[in-house]
Amino acid sequence: MARQEDSLRMKLDQLQCHFTWVPQKENIDLDDMKQRLEDSIQLDVKYQATSYNQLAFVNCLQGNREEAIQNLQEAEKILRENHEDEFEKRIIVTYGNRAWVNYHMGQLTEAQSYLDKLERICQQFPDASRYTAMIPEVYGEKGWALLSSAAQYYEEAMECFKKALEEAPDNTEYIVGYATVLFRLEWFSGTPESRRPSEAMKQLRRVLELDPDHTEAMVLLALKLQQFNQKEEALKFIEEALQKSPDHPYVLRYAAKFYRTKGDVEKAVSLLKKGLEITPNSTFLHHQIGACYRTKLYELMNSPGSRGPRNAALQQRAELIKLCKFHFQKAFENRPLTSIKPHLDFAGICSLNEEYREAKEIYNHLLSLEVIRPENKQAICLQAGLFELKYMRSESNAIDHFLEGMKINYNSTERRRCRENLEAIAARRLRQDPRDSEALRVREFLRQLGGERL
Structure with missing residues (x-):
């Protein structure tokens, strides 16, 4: 029996499916991913089979194997109904997942039967194994799986969509995937994609050439246009998308981001609340609402009337802090591993409200995370350093955090800001004492990193 199981396992490891692609449960927040997949199945007619496949993988990791089998049966049914002419090409991943779930259930004969089906299908492709x-x-399918798992897999997802497009250059599904992953990579300040003219914009325009009613592409394109100061065209796309898909949470959330950036926070909040009615557990929507209330909080704190013992302003401030905390917490409570930004935003509000112990706990948790994007690691070091500097009055702890951020060899805005803070601290300390050993150590470290002599 053991030999049969080992031989089967060797075959399963050769498959191309979620069990051989997607990071395992130590690197992803399964509850959050499950919620997102269930929302997407409920809302998105186009990619339901893809979502059912990934949901089966998540359910299997969580021990819900019967549910996983049901998910895969749904995926197969959708592919038979909607892609009859290319069913065998599209079923490869589903059958691979099915073999793996049967194996995990100890149903070795069933697992082998799906391998046999795959072997028959693969004989028709000349380069297949x-x-x-x-x-x-x-x-x-692999591109979508990696894109929806965690940010550190975006580069690999991008390569998958590129490969798919080499043979199917006009396939809207793959162009949308490629445009989406480029859009996200361009927001990360350290990626090569962020330093070039926007390839995402070009791909999103291509989607709209092939499918003029693709409202998700419209809102992403609008955000890109806004970023490049092409405001009129951006607004036109946002208004058209909202008119065509007034109840699509994906459209609502990005339209809200557009209006918040534009300065119309009230409009943004109303769109986000509408989105929450449709998908009440969306971590993205909660994070965006928290960001809107934080904008209002900063406006209140910076208005001349808010200084002094005015009761109404103090009450309003307390209410806004409460709302920020509630929504930021909702954005990360099911995502302890992957929600870096909401965690940092929550800690920032705690610091502002003099809840230093809570802020410190969050920074400690984030600093312990290992499998995350380098600019996220640098953002954590930067914010933890600024917290020590501003609120804890501990310059030496701040220096340690900024140095950790600098040691991550990744050229991002966050790293540059760590450097600027270190330079400012060292310069000020050396003005007070030209022989300050810690300041000299910082300068020597920066010089050795290849920085200009200061």
């Missing part, structure tokens, strides 16, 4: 074929349908 025994149980799998790297064709656009498989690359596309």
Whole structure:
């Protein structure tokens, strides 16, 4: 029996499916991913089979194996109904997942039967291996799986969509995936994509050429246009998307981001609340609402009337802090591993409200995370350093955090800001005492990193 199981496991490891692609449960927040997939199945007719496949993987990792089998049956049914002419190309991933779930249930004969089906299918593709074929349908599915798991897998997702598009250059599904992953990578300040002219914008325009009613592409394109100061065209796309898809949470959330950036916070909040009625557990929507209330809080704190013992302003401040905390917390409570930004935003509000112990706990948790994007690691070091500097009055702790941020060899805005803070601290301390050993250590470290002589 053990030999049969080992031999089967070796075959399963050769498959192309979620069990061989997607990071395992130590690196992803399964509850959050499950919620997002269930929301997307409920809302999105286009990619339901893809979502059911990934949901099966999540359910299997959580021990819900019967549910996983049901998810895969749904995926197969959708593919038979909607893609009859290319069913065998599209079913490869689903059958691979099915073999894995049967294996985890101890149903070795059933698992082998799905391997046999895959072997028969793969014989029709000239470059296929025994149980799998790297064709656009498989690359596309892998791209979506990585894109929806965690940010550190975006580069790999991008390569998958590129591969799919080499053979299917006009496939809207793969262009949307490629545009989406580029859009996200361009927001990360350290990626090569963020330093070039926007390739995401070009790909989003291509989507709209092929499918003029693709409202998700419209809102993403509008945010890109806004970023490049093309405000009139951006607004036109936002208004058209809201008119065509007034109840699509994806459209509502990005339209809200557009209006918040534009300065119309009230409009943004009303769109986000509408989105929450449709998907009440959306962490993204909660994070955006928290960001809107934080904008209002900063406006209140910076208005001349808010200084002094005016009761109404103090009450308003307390209410806004409460709302920020509530929504930021909602944005990370099911995402202890992957929600860096909401955690940092929550800690920032705690610091502002003199809840230093809570802020410190969050920074300690974030500093302990290992498998995260380098600019996120640097953002944590930067914010933890600023917290020590501003609120704890501990310059030496701040220096340690900024140095940790600098040691991550990744050229991001966050790293530059760590450097600027270190330079400012060292310069001020050396003006007071030219032989200050800590300041000299910082300068020597920066010089050795290849920085200009200061």
